Amino acid sequence: MSEEKVIHKWMWVWDFEKEERWLNTMAQSGWVLTKVGFCTYHFAPCQPGEYTIRLEMHAPDAEYLSFMKEIGAEYVGRVTQWVYFRRKAELGQFDLFSDIDSKLAHLKKIGNTLCIIGGANLLIGLVNSFNPTHVGWINLLCATLLMYALGRIHGKMESLENDRQFLEA
Numbered sequence: 001m002s003e004e005k006v007i008h009k010w011m012w013v014w015d016f017e018k019e020e021r022w023l024n025t026m027a028q029s030g031w032v033l034t035k036v037g038f039c040t041y042h043f044a045p046c047q048p049g050e051y052t053i054r055l056e057m058h059a060p061d062a063e064y065l066s067f068m069k070e071i072g073a074e075y076v077g078r079v080t081q082w083v084y085f086r087r088k089a090e091l092g093q094f095d096l097f098s099d100i101d102s103k104l105a106h107l108k109k110i111g112n113t114l115c116i117i118g119g120a121n122l123l124i125g126l127v128n129s130f131n132p133t134h135v136g137w138i139n140l141l142c143a144t145l146l147m148y149a150l151g152r153i154h155g156k157m158e159s160l161e162n163d164r165q166f167l168e169a
Helices: 013-027 061-072 102-128 136-168
Strands: 006-008 029-038 038-046 051-055 073-079 082-088
Touching: 013 029, 013 038, 013 051, 013 082, 013 102, 013 136, 029 051, 029 082, 051 102, 061 073, 102 136
Parallel strands: 029 073
Antiparallel strands: 006 038, 029 038, 051 082, 073 082
16 A cells, blocks of 8 residues: 655645645655645655646636646646646646746736635625624634735735846846
């Protein structure tokens, strides 16, 4: 029976690049991602450096998954809107975002999602704060955290825009 490793780890939405680096460090150490769940990562032994792991926020899309399969990427799993892929390193470089515009579009997608969920929590929290039997402060706390996350994503976008200006100069 093959050995499996399960790690429970919390990652913030604005740290998706850090999460991807960690997953690739695991693959470099001989542990490839085989399954994901909420704060749960399943790994199986592999040859060190055999796989490259990528993740992105992407709505369920059978056509996209088919395209990824065509380029040699294996679908590992999904956690809400986050989808995880792995691909054999021997197939060459594996990047989901090839240029600044695609990175910005991805960050904008994340930002829009955070804005909608944060706005909804703010509205629910404000409405519930007028009713003493409800705990609207929880929604207000969630809205605050989501707006913080939005600020972090916005900072990443500004950094990419600065990189673009530097490259174009």
